[in-house]
Amino acid sequence: MEIAYFLGCIMNNRYPGIEKATRKLFEALDIELKDMEGASCCPAPGVFGSFDEETWATIAARNLTLAEDMGADIMTECNGCFGSLFECNHILKENEEKKAEINKNLAEIGREFKGTIDVKHFAQILRDDVGYEKLASLIEKPLDLNVAVHYGCHFLKPTKTIGIEDNAENPSILDDLVEITGAKSVDYKDKMMCCGAGGGLRSRDLDVTTSFTKEKLDHMTEAGVDAIVNVCPFCHLQFDQGQTEVNERYGTDFAIPVFHLAQLYGLAMGLSAEELTFDAQKIDATPAIKKALGE
Amino acid sequence: MSIINRLKSLFKGDNEKEEADINTDVSNTSDDVEVISSQIEKEPVVTEAEPVAEAEEAAVEESEDSVEDLASDDIDPVEEKVETIKEEIHEKVEAKKEEIHEKVETIKEEIHEKVEAEKDAKEAEENSNDKDKERDNMTLLTDKELLNDSNRDPDFTAEFIDAGIETVKHCFQCGTCSGSCPSGRRTPYKVRQIVRKCLLGLKEEVITDDALWMCTTCYTCQERCLRSVKIVEIIKKARNIAAHAGYMAKPHKMTGVFVMNTGHGVPINDATKALRTKIGLPEIPPTTHAYPEALEEVQKICKLTGFDELIGYDEATGGLKE
Numbered sequence: 001m002e003i004a005y006f007l008g009c010i011m012n013n014r015y016p017g018i019e020k021a022t023r024k025l026f027e028a029l030d031i032e033l034k035d036m037e038g039a040s041c042c043p044a045p046g047v048f049g050s051f052d053e054e055t056w057a058t059i060a061a062r063n064l065t066l067a068e069d070m071g072a073d074i075m076t077e078c079n080g081c082f083g084s085l086f087e088c089n090h091i092l093k094e095n096e097e098k099k100a101e102i103n104k105n106l107a108e109i110g111r112e113f114k115g116t117i118d119v120k121h122f123a124q125i126l127r128d129d130v131g132y133e134k135l136a137s138l139i140e141k142p143l144d145l146n147v148a149v150h151y152g153c154h155f156l157k158p159t160k161t162i163g164i165e166d167n168a169e170n171p172s173i174l175d176d177l178v179e180i181t182g183a184k185s186v187d188y189k190d191k192m193m194c195c196g197a198g199g200g201l202r203s204r205d206l207d208v209t210t211s212f213t214k215e216k217l218d219h220m221t222e223a224g225v226d227a228i229v230n231v232c233p234f235c236h237l238q239f240d241q242g243q244t245e246v247n248e249r250y251g252t253d254f255a256i257p258v259f260h261l262a263q264l265y266g267l268a269m270g271l272s273a274e275e276l277t278f279d280a281q282k283i284d285a286t287p288a289i290k291k292a293l294g295e
Numbered sequence: 296m297s298i299i300n301r302l303k304s305l306f307k308g309d310n311e312k313e314e315a316d317i318n319t320d321v322s323n324t325s326d327d328v329e330v331i332s333s334q335i336e337k338e339p340v341v342t343e344a345e346p347v348a349e350a351e352e353a354a355v356e357e358s359e360d361s362v363e364d365l366a367s368d369d370i371d372p373v374e375e376k377v378e379t380i381k382e383e384i385h386e387k388v389e390a391k392k393e394e395i396h397e398k399v400e401t402i403k404e405e406i407h408e409k410v411e412a413e414k415d416a417k418e419a420e421e422n423s424n425d426k427d428k429e430r431d432n433m434t435l436l437t438d439k440e441l442l443n444d445s446n447r448d449p450d451f452t453a454e455f456i457d458a459g460i461e462t463v464k465h466c467f468q469c470g471t472c473s474g475s476c477p478s479g480r481r482t483p484y485k486v487r488q489i490v491r492k493c494l495l496g497l498k499e500e501v502i503t504d505d506a507l508w509m510c511t512t513c514y515t516c517q518e519r520c521l522r523s524v525k526i527v528e529i530i531k532k533a534r535n536i537a538a539h540a541g542y543m544a545k546p547h548k549m550t551g552v553f554v555m556n557t558g559h560g561v562p563i564n565d566a567t568k569a570l571r572t573k574i575g576l577p578e579i580p581p582t583t584h585a586y587p588e589a590l591e592e593v594q595k596i597c598k599l600t601g602f603d604e605l606i607g608y609d610e611a612t613g614g615l616k617e
Contacts, residue, residue, distance in 0.1 A: 007580055007581075007582055009559040009560050010561050012563070012567075012571075012580040012582065013559060013561050013562060013563040013564070013567055013580070013584075014561060014567055016567060016570050016571045016574060016576055017570075017574065019576060019580075020574045020575070020576060023576075035581040036581075036582075037581050037582075037585070037586055037589070038581075038582065038583060038585075038586035038588070038589025038590075038592075039581075039583070039589075040554070040558035040559065040582065040583045040589065040590075040593045041554050041558060041560045041561075043554060043560065044550070044560050045512065046511070046512045047547060047550050047551075047560065048551075048554075049512075049531050050508075050531050050534040050535065050538065050547075051534070051535065051538045051543065051547065051551065051602070051605065051606070052535060052538065052600060052601075052602055052605055053458075053531070053535055054600045055596065055597060055600040055602040055605075058596045058599070058600060059554075059593060059596055059597075062592060062593070062596065095459075105596060105599050105600065108595060108596075108599055109592040109595050109596065111592075153511070153512065153513040153514055153515075154512070154514075157513075157514035157515075157518055158514050158517055158518065158525075158527070159518060160523070168518055169518070192515070193477050193513075194477055194511045194513035194515075196477075196511060197511070198511040198513065199508075199510050199511040199512040199513075200508065200544075200547055200550075201478075201508070201509065201510075201511050203544075203546040203547060203549070203550060204508055204544045204546055204547060205508075205509070208478070208481060208482055208509060211481050212478075212481075212511070215477075274573070274574070275574050277574060280570055
């Protein structure tokens with residue numbers, strides 16, 4: 001099996017430990033991750049999608065054509081990238097008029113959208129293409145960790161077009177994937193709420209964004225978790241960097257370490273905290289990692 | 296406050312408590328009414344309190360004199376007389392008390408009546424006797440507030456329909472969206488209202504309102520919508536129209552600048568380059584960062600669609616114009 005690996009921006013340019021863990025995980029799963037050479041920003045659905053739909057769709061379509069040339073489905077482990085690439089692929093496959101309009105732009109750079117590939121989310125591939133049994137076989141030592149799972153928004157929603165089998169209001173895919181590592185997914189109030197970063201809000205109004213994040217952190221703290229697990233580097237950044245911004249604004253002392261699901265698997269497969277670049281994260285993950293590994 | 300306590304305070308010349316009490320009774324009225332009540336209150340009560348004290352003193356002095364006069368007489372008749380005088384004094388004091396109490400009550404009634412009259416006058420002023428007008432003031436919009444066709448821009452509504460968001464017409468304003476909205480809990484963002492305004496064609500109201508940008512595109516509203524209205528699509532379309540009309544925040548323009556300069560909304564930095572090298576990844580990821588010809592494609596797209604002009608990109612400086 002071959003997959004066109006879409007990096008995006010925040011993972012590779014801020015939290016490379018997520019990329020490292022993913023490459024190691026897929027190596028162990030014997031799935032080849034092929035680099036999409038020259039891929040750009042997805043582009044961000046809430047920013048570009050909010051300014052100029054045509055620009056958004058053309059840049060996204062350009063990324064899609066890179067994978068079409070490789071003859072492989074795209075995998076992304078960022079909800080934002082997934083939202084943009086999946087949606088654009090869906091629109092252009094369904095709407096001939098739109099496809100013609102975007103292809104007119106792409107022709108100027110010698111490209112053409114054909115509609116021959118699918119866009120998949122990392123977690124979706126782990127559940128539907130890899131399977132829980134195979135994943136469980138990779139776990140060297142079950143992790144002892146209570147986690148708050150954060151689904152994020154552009155993963156299962158909008159359900160009418162995304163079509164990942166689950167219930168967007170009360171999903172289980174991420175909780176199941178977390179529990180395969182031995183960690184326990186702890187329920188908490190308003191679990192499905194947004195982290196606050198999306199839609200261009202983080203760059204435009206950090207006060208509003210941190211207010212979302214604080215509400216989530218309050219509820220996670222009430223549930224008594226050791227760590228947050230997400231499947232989106234932007235949510236990851238918002239809970240890591242954003243947690244320090246919440247503490248500055250509200251005089252709080254939240255200190256819940258943040259794990260991308262790939263990092264959680266990396267830890268369970270024996271990768272070090274340094275390889276997973278936890279040492280470069282804002283919120284110290286050492287206590288959670290020690291607990292997880294029974295040290 | 297009991298009558299005894301009230302009198303005690305009156306005898307002490309301490310009428311503040313009394314005032315406070317009466318003012319509490321009328322506390323629901325406006326300040327000017329309170330001022331009037333305290334004025335009415337102060338003057339008569341203060342002047343009444345003094346004669347009472349004088350009367351008491353006079354009565355006591357009188358009794359002392361009588362006792363002295365009788366000192367030389369037989370003890371029994373003296374005692375009897377003292378008793379009689381005492382009774383007389385007591386009666387006099389009681390009568391005076393009663394008189395003061397009545398006066399206080401009368402004043403209270405007067406204040407109450409005045410306050411009520413003020414209240415009525417105010418209400419009458421606010422709500423005219425004309426019942427239609429009264430109803431207007433309570434629930435109905437005035438002509439000035441009512442919308443008519445001159446407020447509407449049908450072309451604005453048509454933009455949503457033309458973009459394939461016909462579901463904007465299906466909204467029946469149930470409010471499930473606003474009730475589900477995490478942004479609506481903390482900002483002036485009212486998604487139900489925006490959807491309605493888009494359908495009505497209230498272009499200026501929609502695109503000039505900063506609240507339009509408070510949506511994180513979390514899709515909770517759209518997921519729960521009973522009429523399957525593509526709410527997030529409506530918001531994004533409204534934002535597109537706003538952006539093209541010049542309503543775009545500088546940080547948003549800067550994200551556009553980053554993409555035009557590097558191909559990434561969040562470009563790499565030296566710290567991440569070092570991290571990547573440390574963990575055995577290529578220092579530069581295999582993206583537009585590593586392929587200049589790929590970056591040129593992205594830049595060409597942005598010029599083709601006019602995105603560079605939209606954000607005010609300055610090719611010479613690689614920043615924003617102005």
